[in-house]
Amino acid sequence: MSSVRPEDGLPVRRVITADSFRALKLKLNGGKPPPAAVAPPVPAPQQALPPKVPELPADPVPPVATVETLPEAIEPVRVEPPPQSETLAGSTVATIPDPLEPILLPAPEPLEIEPEPSQAESDPPLAEIIVEPAAPEPAMPEAPEAQAVEEQAKDAASPASTMTPVPREEPPAVSAPVKPGSPGFIERRVLERPLPEAPEAGERAHALLDIMAIPTAGSLPQERALANDTLLRLIPRMPLKSLRHLAERVCLMETPSQMLVRRLINDPRIEVSGPLLENAMTVDDSDLIAVCSSGNPAKLKLMARRRVISPALSEALIQSNDVETLLNLVRNQGAAFSIEAMWRLTRFAAAHPVLQAPLVTRQDTPSPIAFQLFWRLPSELRRYVLSRFLTDSETISKILIMNAENEGVERRFADLSLLSRLETASAEEQGAIYAQLVHVSKEAGARIAEDQGGEALTVALKAAGLTRAQFAGVVDKRQDAEALKAIFDTLSFNKARVLLTYWDWAARRTGPYARIAAA
Template identity: 30%
Template sequence: MAEDLSPAPPRPATPRARDLLTRRLADIVCLPSSQIAPQERWMVADVLDELLRAADVGLRAKVSKRLAQQGEAPRALLRRLAHDEFEVAEPLLRRSQALSDFDMMDIAQGSSALHRLELARRESVSETVAAALAAGGDMDVITALLRNDGARLASQTVEVMVRVAAEHDAIARLLIRRPELRPAQALALFWSVSHDLRRMILDRFAASRQILQDAAEDVFPLAAREAEPDTAVQEALAYIDRRQRDRRAAEVTPYGSLEGLIERASQIGFTEELRAEAAVLANIQRDLLNRMIDDFGGEPLAILAKATGLSRQHLSGLIEGSGRTDAFNRVQQAILVFDTMSVDKAQTVLRYWNWVIARSARGD
């Protein structure tokens, strides 16, 4: 038999050869743009990508660590490594500046909780990436975003977090401190959180309306003389006005005043008739009054009492009339708020709540 002189098939590259070639290609990919053309970088990146598909985790992690420091690294290669096992992806997720918002949003939607958590801890997190991270509802990720001063939160993202915070005081505590939280959002959250968090909300968001009152001082008589009242102006002035009670209602009420009604309620409880009349006298929506009376704490009634000029005694009557068995605790919580809040700030809170309910009733 004739001897087979055909060349032997090439042996597969040893791990050492693959490691060396991978390092060399990574060096080329990481060259600055002044030393390599874009077409050359993409070509080398394609070969490197194929090598990494068959490489072990340790080698992939080494390349990922190199690429994390490069601002001009090939995007396709970066995205694949950023979706890789967390050990491989971690350096890119933490500090790569070459990952775009689109890349990070894709990672947030399709990778593990550890990937999302690392993105939330980046030095800078854009509004769009933060929105994608928060959408998953993961408590650890939301906590990391709220603790990250470099994360920017869009209003819609804050709305998502408000819903989560309503059931988790730890999230609420962080959210209340964020600069993106708006008064309407904070005062909506108020109803769902504990007593100490309620005081935090009031301390920060119960602002004075003095600047509005000064600006609108000469608008009140002008609006009153208009033949066809402007609804939007009337609503705005109602929010700004220093007066809370409905004076015309007080002239015809069978109870003589809001105080007289509360004295009656403390004796027989807040019947449906008394609730309806109290809402009219206090000049607030009936649904808001019901919510304040039925609330687990005394703070809302303290705000109502302060905003309408009631005394401490009548605040106690409000709580007694609510018929709650934990009236003593409600009184203590209420007095704490009543004694530390000004009339103007109490009116600000009350009118925010009333405004939201009125708009909701109209379907705005």
């Protein structure tokens, strides 16, 4: 901005632009362009000092701003106003000719156009023009997202040698699925919000159950589905008596809703879940196994009483380690067991004698299980095992011969002279004598010597080929001599040999059941 003071002393403001400024320079120079000069490099702002501009003489011509060519590029130019003249009040104000009016001049030589200076930060004082380089605008802080994008772009543009390899994240290891009943299995269930009981809810539930019991030909799937969902919503409001009657009716249905059955068997009240767990044959084994994992003893005992129990459900019930549940399970003739489950039951029976009689008397108990359990049984059950699981035939004789040939043992008569050494021998020596007498391992001989019942001794002497008189001479001093003589009379050489063979396999941990028996 520039201001001049005319005769009346009142300033008139004029706007000086770049075009008007160049036109004014041409006018002051007589229409001749100034010589071209190359501007030197701009020094630092702090070293630049404003040069002194010579004062213009007083001239009737209105003062205008003049700019001299300075050695420094774009330096501040200061224009001094003319001396203020005294004016009288009421005088007229002379106007300054507009420098923007066109002036007819000869064609000038081409000029070097200097860059337009930027507007100063603040307006200069009156009659003073200061052209300063524009101050750089303050950089606005970038958003964190923008900075991250910019850094990624710089990394992508940088050479491959300067790039730092980013380690790849390994996919998470896929763990093996945990089955229900295992230690790592955790089942989460959504608990329903408790609602107040409504006596009329029971009547509505039975009406809905009637709709669900209609045969498929007489109802639509959408009707049964809606009735089922409505019934499930009514269950939290039904009284205990109505729920018990509902569970009993569901047990009689041929194809009940699995969602309804699952809801009832998971009810914590045994009056509601008990009838389904014991009597309903339409419950899936997967739902029953899930109930086993809860560890409720009352529910486990009821499931062990079911008319039909699959091997998978039997395995889940055995893993509960509840003696009463195992007792109900072993007594249930409708329960099926795998051979591994049978061996596990044998170990439980060795620790809990209450399981021994039901396990030995089962119809599906294999003979190896009974022979392994023989050492833990009382005398009455031992005689039952000898009478039930042993038999004699020509085929058995052939098989025993093949087994002896396979073991590399020659079939020969026993050395009965060893019997005279039994009375004076120690317990360890007696085991070695029995092993040499009946051609078994030392471990099996030691077990025969340690047995206090007398049944194992009777079997060994029968397999050694003793007569009844010779056997009586060995056992006459025992209190149970007469009972042992009766057992000796019922045994045959092949029966005794079969039982010794299984005992020898178990002692040496060989044969098809060695791994299972040792587990």
